[in-house]
Amino acid sequence: MALCLGQVFSKDKTFRPKKRFEPGTQRFELYKKAQASLKSGLDLRKVVQLPEGENLNDWIAVHVVDFFNRINLIYGTVSEYCSERTCPIMSGGLRYEYRWQDGKDYKRPTKLPALKYMNLLMDWIESLINNEEIFPTRVGVPFPKNFQQVCKKILSRLFRVFVHVYIHHFDSICSMGAEAHINTCYKHYYYFISEFNLIDHSELEPLKEMTEKICN
Numbered sequence: 001m002a003l004c005l006g007q008v009f010s011k012d013k014t015f016r017p018k019k020r021f022e023p024g025t026q027r028f029e030l031y032k033k034a035q036a037s038l039k040s041g042l043d044l045r046k047v048v049q050l051p052e053g054e055n056l057n058d059w060i061a062v063h064v065v066d067f068f069n070r071i072n073l074i075y076g077t078v079s080e081y082c083s084e085r086t087c088p089i090m091s092g093g094l095r096y097e098y099r100w101q102d103g104k105d106y107k108r109p110t111k112l113p114a115l116k117y118m119n120l121l122m123d124w125i126e127s128l129i130n131n132e133e134i135f136p137t138r139v140g141v142p143f144p145k146n147f148q149q150v151c152k153k154i155l156s157r158l159f160r161v162f163v164h165v166y167i168h169h170f171d172s173i174c175s176m177g178a179e180a181h182i183n184t185c186y187k188h189y190y191y192f193i194s195e196f197n198l199i200d201h202s203e204l205e206p207l208k209e210m211t212e213k214i215c216n
Contacts, residue, residue: 044187068154074165079118084113089111092166118161125158128150155198
């Protein structure tokens with residue numbers, strides 16, 4: 001029997017602290033508007049559309065942070081089943097393997113256990129969304145010219161979390177009664193990246209069958 005959202009995604013299972021929007025800011029108001037639409041039961045394809053009169057970069061920023069929080073929480077739910085023994089390589093089945101490279105500690109693409117990869121990935125994303133030069137929060141401060149390119153990279157990396165969770169930990173998700181919640185999060189993510197062409201669709205190949213099943 002499916003559990004309620006609060007039982008499945010408890011605070012104790014969160015992978016790391018949640019990134020929040022500052023009350024009173026335009027982005028906080030956009031976030032509230034997006035959340036209200038999600039809870040209203042509207043078609044997710046319509047929910048992701050840019051509200052009239054709103055700035056596209058603000059809309060993307062709100063969603064990137066929200067997806068980071070949600071996907072972070074999803075992985076935190078299954079992380080106890082994702083160890084160096086169970087998942088010695090960050091992968092999506094036998095066909096897809098993801099290697100870590102950051103130009104600093106890992107100058108070349110490096111094979112890592114999934115848990116280590118996830119830690120590095122979340123640290124990297126967190127450093128970006130907390131960087132005022134990339135995700136400005138002060139009124140009147142413009143987004144950098146490469147803002148959407150940075151967001152595309154973040155979103156493509158977050159997709160890899162979905163790949164690993166769906167392919168390697170789906171039984172655990174189902175046993176917790178969390179399948180419907182994660183499917184909804186994935187649909188929201190998929191419709192958003194599709195609406196604004198934020199990921200090359202060739203990168204979505206690992207979950208092609210799952211996407212066709214739940215998003216069409």
